Amino acid sequence: MPEHRDVASAHFMKILLSIFILTLLSGSAFADIHDPAMNDYGPTRKLGRGLANIAFAGAELIYVPTVMNEREGNSTAWFYGTSKGFGRFMYRMTMGIYEVATHPFATHKGSFRPPYKSNVPWVHGGFEEFPPELGFETRYNYTRSQGGW
Secondary structure, three states, rough: OOHHHHHHHHHHHHHHHHHHHHHHHHHHHHHHHHHOOOOOOOOOOOOOOOHHHHOOOOOOOHHHHHHHHHHHHHHHHHHHHHHHHHHHHHHHHHHHHHHOOOOOOOOOOOOOOOOOOOOOOOOOOEEOOOOOOOOOOOOHHHOOOOOOO
16 A cells, blocks of 8 residues: 555656646746837937937938939039038937937837937938948948849
């Protein structure tokens, strides 16, 4: 009779150990689900975006006339491109100062997203999150084409 009791207690311990391990594993499964949707945009990204806008807002003075020159010609680049570039420079500088000053607070619709209109749906009317890149290397793929294709 004692052997039967040992087998039953061993079986009971296996069940308890299995339940314990299953509880631990199921508890870790919620870790990925609880990551908030706005996690990419936080106070440190807002601070970095503000500092980048302050430091590199001057790139708009070069970038916008260059784009205008490619699209519409020299006259447009000199007059419209220069004035639009200056306006974008002032806007980036102002937004940079604003974002650095308010980086600890979720000021735009309860989030840390940029408060200006995104450039994605309005290809030439909005702003990228960070200032434009000058030079030959970029992280965007549309300028890395090689050859004639």
